[in-house]
Amino acid sequence: xxxxxxxxxxxxxxxxxxxxxxxxxxxxxxxxGEIIGLIGPNGAGKSTFFNCLAGDRQPQxxxxxxxxHDVTRASPEExxxxxxxxxxxxxxxxxxxSVRENVMVGAxxxxxxxxxxxxxxxxxxxxxxxxxxxxxxxxxxxTPARKRLEIARALATEPEILLLDEALAGLTxxxxxxxxxxxxxxxxxxITLVIVEHVMEVILSLADxxxxxxxxxxxxxxxxxxxxxxxxxIEAYLxxxxxxxxxx
Amino acid sequence: xxxxxxxxxxxxxxxxxxxxxxLAWPLFVEDQFYQRxxxxxxxxxxxxxxxxxxxGYAGQISIGHVLFFGCGAYASLxxxxxxxxxxxxGAPFGIALSLLLALVVGGPTLRLKGHYFxxxxxxxxxxxxxxVTNAPVLGGAVGxxxxxxxxxxxxxxxxxxxxxxxxxGTVLAVLLLFTWWMNRSRMGFYLRAIRGQERxxxxxxVPAQRxxxxxxxxxxxxxxxxGSLYAAMLGFVDPDSGFGILLSVKMVIAAAxxxxxxLFGPLVGAAxxxxxxxxxxxxxxxxxxxxxxxxxxxxxxxxxxxxxxGLAEILSRFQAWRARxxx
Numbered sequence: 001x002x003x004x005x006x007x008x009x010x011x012x013x014x015x016x017x018x019x020x021x022x023x024x025x026x027x028x029x030x031x032x033g034e035i036i037g038l039i040g041p042n043g044a045g046k047s048t049f050f051n052c053l054a055g056d057r058q059p060q061x062x063x064x065x066x067x068x069h070d071v072t073r074a075s076p077e078e079x080x081x082x083x084x085x086x087x088x089x090x091x092x093x094x095x096x097x098s099v100r101e102n103v104m105v106g107a108x109x110x111x112x113x114x115x116x117x118x119x120x121x122x123x124x125x126x127x128x129x130x131x132x133x134x135x136x137x138x139x140x141x142x143t144p145a146r147k148r149l150e151i152a153r154a155l156a157t158e159p160e161i162l163l164l165d166e167a168l169a170g171l172t173x174x175x176x177x178x179x180x181x182x183x184x185x186x187x188x189x190x191i192t193l194v195i196v197e198h199v200m201e202v203i204l205s206l207a208d209x210x211x212x213x214x215x216x217x218x219x220x221x222x223x224x225x226x227x228x229x230x231x232x233x234i235e236a237y238l239x240x241x242x243x244x245x246x247x248x
Numbered sequence: 249x250x251x252x253x254x255x256x257x258x259x260x261x262x263x264x265x266x267x268x269x270x271l272a273w274p275l276f277v278e279d280q281f282y283q284r285x286x287x288x289x290x291x292x293x294x295x296x297x298x299x300x301x302x303x304g305y306a307g308q309i310s311i312g313h314v315l316f317f318g319c320g321a322y323a324s325l326x327x328x329x330x331x332x333x334x335x336x337x338g339a340p341f342g343i344a345l346s347l348l349l350a351l352v353v354g355g356p357t358l359r360l361k362g363h364y365f366x367x368x369x370x371x372x373x374x375x376x377x378x379x380v381t382n383a384p385v386l387g388g389a390v391g392x393x394x395x396x397x398x399x400x401x402x403x404x405x406x407x408x409x410x411x412x413x414x415x416x417g418t419v420l421a422v423l424l425l426f427t428w429w430m431n432r433s434r435m436g437f438y439l440r441a442i443r444g445q446e447r448x449x450x451x452x453x454v455p456a457q458r459x460x461x462x463x464x465x466x467x468x469x470x471x472x473x474x475g476s477l478y479a480a481m482l483g484f485v486d487p488d489s490g491f492g493i494l495l496s497v498k499m500v501i502a503a504a505x506x507x508x509x510x511l512f513g514p515l516v517g518a519a520x521x522x523x524x525x526x527x528x529x530x531x532x533x534x535x536x537x538x539x540x541x542x543x544x545x546x547x548x549x550x551x552x553x554x555x556x557x558g559l560a561e562i563l564s565r566f567q568a569w570r571a572r573x574x575x
Contacts, residue, residue: 080453094444
């Protein structure tokens with residue numbers, strides 16, 4: 001891949017459910033090392049767009065390139081091989097497996113031998129602070145631990161870009177702080193991050209760039225603090241009459 | 249609490265004792281009825297363990313595995329009927345045919361989720377049964393027989409059930425060794441991940457379709473071998489004993505009773521179900537066949553209500569309870 005090519009580039013993505021266009025010509029270019037916050041009101045199409053980026057849904061039109069490869073129609077496993085990891089909005093851990101085994105499933109992608117995968121998993125377990133519950137059956141975990149495990153599992157695939165789908169939703173303020181700290185450390189390893197989040201505090205404190213979705217389109221992007229001042233963004237969240245009041 | 253090393257050694261001692269008991273008991277029990285039951289347990293354990301790869305580890309509940317069993321059984325006896333081969337020489341052809349069918353059938357059906365996969369497998373097995381029933385060249389509704397009198401050892405036609413017991417047991421041991429190895433390797437992790445959350449597994453780079461197919465192929469091959477061995481022992485197969493849906497159900501129940509997705513679950517399940525069936529049949533004669541089904545029904549209800557993980561789950565619950573009590 002050329003040195004200056006974007007890490008992940010989505011162009012004119014359209015996803016329609018019947019006559020409803022959930023994503024309606026959205027484009028996004030992500031450079032190496034960025035932290036992107038994907039925000040927008042409920043039903044704005046961010047999750048659908050996110051799933052296109054992750055390869056879990058194929059857009060009706062548009063194109064997606066990951067590290068210079070056309071992955072518009074590629075399978076989720078192909079995305080993983082090319083260095084894209086993701087978490088799920090509703091945690092999808094393997095309930096019957098222990099935390100360690102969950103992480104090993106991810107580690108097997110780059111380490112086909114069991115001993116190597118186990119060693120790689122140990123490092124990820126330490127990095128993500130899962131050591132105290134490494135032996136626990138993951139089906140017995142609560143939501144915060146599941147979300148952390150999802151991130152660990154994705155990290156074990158040694159991704160270049162990590163997509164987090166509401167990885168912090170439903171956490172207590174203390175847990176959110178711990179999670180933000182983890183995300184920072186992941187970023188410090190040189191991993192590019194895309195975060196879908198409702199909690200604005202998270203976007204403000206983490207993201208270099210906020211991308212605002214509304215009715216399937218990207219209506220604004222830029223530094224988070226500027227974006228939240230944007231009249232169009234306020235209108236999208238609060239509606240027209242309230243946004244006039246907010247400006248007044 | 250025992251130290252880990254002692255527990256590990258204890259486990260090996262236990263395993264050696266169990267294997268020794270499995271090898272030696274027929275020498276002390278001279279009643280051929282029980283020896284025959286022992287052989288049938290091994291055979292049922294073999295097919296249930298083969299099913300376990302797909303249904304247990306990968307979580308794809310096939311209720312049409314008899315398709316491969318029948319291929320193996322018919323390949324053995326058709327080889328004799330057509331070319332006067334020793335039945336067991338047909339086994340490789342049964343395996344080849346089963347692998348081919350698994351490849352063709354598995355491609356589309358393994359993409360189906362949950363019940364849809366189960367239903368598709370039932371339909372295909374029934375289709376095979378109907379085709380065989382209506383094809384005179386395959387023996388039709390009457391079925392096909394093996395050699396009336398043994399011509400050589402290769403015919404695997406013995407009066408005593410003991411040789412069958414040891415032959416079935418050997419093949420079962422090979423399959424269990426493979427399963428044990430697989431469960432520790434990438435393939436085992438991938439299959440269990442697919443069973444848990446297929447979408448999430450794929451997002452971690454697990455080529456789900458390919459691994460399900462691997463499991464399906466190995467499973468089909470061993471099920472076919474079980475069919476061939478069964479045909480060699482009985483010397484006869486007809487559409488119902490080769491492709492009947494009840495055989496598929498028995499594989500599922502044996503595995504589910506002992507613990508689907510566990511190494512020894514199917515063997516334990518078979519060791520309970522087969523004697524139960526044989527003894528009720530012997531006690532009640534032909535009328536006992538019905539009682540077998542009542543028992544099966546009761547077992548299905550019991551497992552799904554109280555222990556979806558089978559006896560293995562009950563055992564692990566008991567161990568957890570004991571560990572808690574020991575503090």
